[in-house]
Amino acid sequence: MSNRPDQYDPISKLFHWLMAALIVGLLIVGFYMTSNESLPNIGTFFSLHKSFGMVAGGLILLRILWRLGHSAPALPATVGPVRALAARSVHGLLYLSMLIMPLAGFLGASLNGRPLAFFGLQIPAWINPNPMLSHQLFYIHSVFSWVLVILISLHVLASVIHLFEKDGVIRKM
Secondary structure (H helix, E strand, O other): OOOOOOOOOHHHHHHHHHHHHHHHHHHHHHHHHHHOOOOOOHHHHHHHHHHHHHHHHHHHHHHHHHHHOOOOOOOOOOOOHHHHHHHHHHHHHHHHHHHHHHHHHHHHHHHOOOOEEEOOEEEOOOOOOOHHHHHHHHHHHHHHHHHHHHHHHHHHHHHHHHHHHOOOHHHHO
């Protein structure tokens, strides 16, 4: 395992790219299924979205635990204090959003009164149905889907800027 201070470790890189693919996929499927709720078999999309959302929730918890013991490499000196603050802020908001999204979705699904399954395996009901609270949690889930789209766009834009600046930030991840 690499302990180079100028790069993320291999596990952090794996978490980053796995979560990136999973979250983008979940956002695409989520927007598709909520725009096409009347289609036949759309329930399959909802079931898969919930299951992969639970996977994403577990992975973000593991990623945070891993990150606590593995610091990020320093930004290059060419990145000024304002851009460094922006980078830290966007990363912090990404982590917060990656926690809120699956939590709100899971709680919303748990409270809506319908059975919840993880890849077909029934999850026991552990909380009494509350449709009003379920609706509010799904609203939070929906709002944070757009927050994630904005944050991911900013993250990708910053990556493109670093790519053109050739400052070595891209090689870290």
